[in-house]
Amino acid sequence: MGRILAGLVGSAILAGPAAAQAPAAPSPLSRVPADQVPLPPPRPEEAKEPAAKDPAPKEAAKDTPKDTSKDTPKDAPASPVPEPAPLPPERPADLPAAPAPTPATVVPDDTACLRRLDRLGVKAEPVAPLADGLCGAAKPLRVTALPDGVPLSPAATLTCVAAEALGRWSTEVRVIAERTLSSVPKTIQIGGSYECRGQNHDPSAKLSEHAYANGVDVMGFTFEGRAPVTVGAAREGTPEAAFEAAVRTRACGFFRTVLGPGSDAAHANHLHLDERERNAGHRLCQ
Ligand SMILES: [Zn+2]
Structure with missing residues (x-):
């Protein structure tokens, strides 16, 4: 026994x-x-x-x-005899290895977005992930043309979400151009897209959406059979000014941030368009 x-x-x-x-x-x-x-x-x-x-x-x-x-x-x-601890050792020691995702590292499931881009007629192809310190994008696209075959000059590096917004907006730009200028855009002139920098090129500022390939600067438009429109250059009361005002207002329907001439000195000569996420879906449309 x-x-x-x-x-x-x-x-x-x-x-x-x-x-x-x-x-x-x-x-x-x-x-x-x-x-x-x-x-x-x-x-x-x-x-x-x-x-x-x-x-x-x-x-x-x-x-x-x-x-x-x-x-x-x-x-x-x-009894002074302690029971053995039934629990395994605590895990926290090996957890810090996984850093919290940031706009630069989060990997979007953009399968549906890419399908919509294709249907829209946006010409874009995936390029290598971008990573530069806190800047970057996991699935950037090189966007070369918008619907109706309107090229971007030069091509832009954007997230799918931003490329889709640009494509949808451009179809409205075309309608507005037909109405106000009796023409259609030939190219859309791009001042910048992905760039690792702070807002307004201020190194001490919060990172710009450009740093996540989530923003684009539109400098102007060229047209079939008429002079280009450069953002911020049209005289008040002209068809060009009406065109610029209308496309800027319309951009607020597609982008979460729209800044341009009059917003501040840094945006006097271009439209800054981005898809920054804000609390409760707020937009900045100035
Ligand atoms: Zn910008």
């Missing part, structure tokens, strides 16, 4: 002496004189133990024999 119990003790999950001996065969043991049968520590004690700083399980097992021999059932609650 003693040998069998010893075997059980060795393989028991609870290494505590009392715990190992008592529960194995309750009915035969119940006939043994009480002072020879140590009982397991009461449950409340057990529950408390894991929180405390326990010695390693092996140590606890080593100490057991001495302590147990002295124990009577009534002493059990006060």
Whole structure:
């Protein structure tokens, strides 16, 4: 009997002496004189133990024999033998390896967006991920032309979301050009797209959406059979001024941020269009 119990003790999950001996065969043991049968520590004690700083399980097992021999059932609650901690070591030590995603590192699922771009007639192809310090984009596109085959001059590097907004806006630009200028755009002139920099080229400012390939600067438009329109250059009251005002207003329907002449000195000669996420979907349309 003693040998069998010893075997059980060795393989028991609870290494505590009392715990190992008592529960194995309750009915035969119940006939043994009480002072020879140590009982397991009461449950409340057990529950408390894991929180405390326990010695390693092996140590606890080593100490057991001495302590147990002295124990009577009534002493059990006060047993000094700590239970082994049942929980695995805490994980935080190996967690810091994964940094929080930023606009530069988040990988968008743009499958549906790419399909829409294609249907829209936007010519764009995926290029290598951009990563430059805090700047970058996981899935940038090189956008060369907008719907109706209107080229961007030069090509722009944009996220799919920004490319789609530009494409949709350009179809409205075409309608506005037909109405105000009796012409259609031949090219859209781009001042910049992806660029690792702060807002308004200020290195101490928050990063611009340009730093995430999520913004584009439109400098002007060329047309079939008439002079180009350069943003900020048209005289008030002219068809060109009406065209510029209308396309700028319309951009607010596609981009979350629209800045241009009059917004501030940094935007006097171009339309800045971007898709910055803001709380509660707020837009900045100036
Ligand atoms: Zn800009």
